[in-house]
Amino acid sequence: MSNLFDALVARDKMDFRKFLAEYRRAALALYRATGDTTYRNATLTDKSFQRWRNGDVGRPHHPTPEILKSMFGRPADELLAPCTDEQVRTLLAVADPVLDERELAMTARDARAHAAEAAAQLLPDLSLDQLEDDLVHLVRSTDIKPPHLVFMTAKELLGVAMVQLDRTQVLSQRRRLYLVAGQASALLAACAFDLGAIPHAFELTRAAALYGQVAEHGPLQAYAHAYLAVLYYWSGNPAQAVRKIVEARSFPGVGATGDARLAAIAARAYAHRGQADEAQQAVVESTADRGPDKDDLHDGLAGEFDFSPERVAMSNSATLLLLRDGPGAEASARRSLQLGTSRSAGNSQLVFAPQARADLASALLMRNELEGAVEELGPVLTLPREWRGAGLTVRVNAVRAELASPTFRGTPLARGLAERIEDFTVVASPKLLGAGTTRLAVGGNGG
Incomplete structure (x- = not known):
């Protein structure tokens, strides 16, 4: 004995994988139309699929009957009932349901629900503007806020960015959020560094570098890789610090301020390796006249990401002490x-x-x-x-x-x-x- 379900599956050349995809699609459409969460999580095993084809099953439980009816347009009892080959051929002749207004209405509801779901994944630009403004304010207040307070605010901003990334699929908005997340991670790394938590500073800096990579933002990647160089020579690994500086200098779009920062950090790394000539040369590079080139991190956002002439001089004094100059x-x-x-x-x-x-x-x-x-x-x-x-x-x-x-x-x-x-x-x-x-x-x- 066979059944109509097996005949329809064979006619449509459905293996288990193809059937499961159609099954889940139908379940999702029912979820959108009814709001019943049992449809959203509906799934099926290969074993159950084969049992249905063999007729070795009683009436399945909710939500399976409704999903099967949505897929084939016939009640589950009729689909799974045993029948002779002659009965199957007769049923196949009328198996395809006639398209009626009800089917059209359901299709329209599905399309509208899907469009509404897509629209819900678009954030208001004002929300992104506010998040970016909050980050700018924090970045530019790090000289009046101690590290532990900066950490708490940066943590909140990172959390908001992560939540909002789950709420939008618009590429331009996601890039903005990745930048906020990367910049907040960089601030958190600086705070961890100030608090003596070097391992956590490494993790947060690498997160900033990865966010910069996803956003394809050269200055943020250069900043993060240079900060890794700082952490390496603080951890007693100046050779790795020098390698990181070389990598940091490979990213495009870095302005004169960022270049001065890279040179100052390179000078310190060379000094730790005892490479006095290279360190002195990097000191000279860091204090050279800055040209007109700017970028939107070191110069635009500035604040913690700025590297002012007094900051360069402060960094170089430490380098020269290492050289016993x-x-x-x-x-x-x-x-x-x-x-x-x-x-x-x-x-x-x-x-x-x-x-x-x-x-x-x-x-x-x-x-x-x-x-x-x-x-x-x-x-x-x-x-x-x-x-x-x-x-x-x-x-x-x-x-x-x-x-x-x-x-x-x-x-x-x-x-x-x-x-x-x-x-x-x-x-x-x-x-x-x-x-x-x-x-x-x-x-x-x-x-």
Whole structure:
């Protein structure tokens, strides 16, 4: 004995895979028309399909009968009932249902539901505008907001971008959201770095790089790969840092500010490898006159992604200290402080100036200017805990290392400064995460 179901499947040349696709399509159409969630999750096994063809089944349970009727236009009982070959031939002659207005109405409803679902996957541009504005505000406030507060806001923005990516299939909107997600990830990486969480900073930076790749945004990819270089030389792997800088320089669309940043980071990486000539050359490149080329990350969004001349000078002072070039480090640190003051960048006094002052103190100690070092480091040691990031903490500890010189050993002023430095580092930001002591390179904040 056979059945009509088997005959129809054979006539339409359906194997299990093809039948399952049609079965799910019909189930989804019923879900859209009725809202019954049992249709949305309807599925079928190959074993059940073969049983239906063999007639070895009773009346199936909901939602199968309705789906089969939608597919073949006949009740499930009639489709699966045993019958002779002659009966099958008779039924096949009338198996195709006559198209009526009801079928047309259902088709129209399916098309309308599908179109509405597609329209629902389009976000209002105002929502994207607001998200981008919120990110701009955060990026440009990192010099007045401590890392832990920046982290919380950046985390929220990343979450919003991820949710909205699930709500739109419009390519232009998705690219905008990928950029927001990448930029928020980059901010989170910087915060993790400041808090001494280097492994998490690596993960977040790689996420930023991947978002930049999906968005096909060269400046974001260059920024993220250069930040990976920073993290590598902080982790004691300057060779990998140099390789990352080479990779970062391969991305298109980076403006003069981004190029200056890449050069400054390259200088530090070379210094850690002991390649003094290459480091000095990169320092010169980082301070060269900037041409008109700009990009929408380092120059347009700016803020945390900017690399101002005072930031370059602050970075280079750390590089020159690694090369034991005291006079050069002193000049570069003083230039950073001077530029910051001349630009009336009062907010940067919480971010870049303390790092430059710490480098200046180390440079002064290299020429035995203990009193000058104490004077320069004084304002740094009074900073609130939330501004004592990993980069600054290591720079301050470098001053303490200079104090261990035989020249200052046993000097009350040196001993007092060393004790103040110890008190400073005990309550530094990395301690918020319980970060252990890590051998880190002198530097910080991506520069």
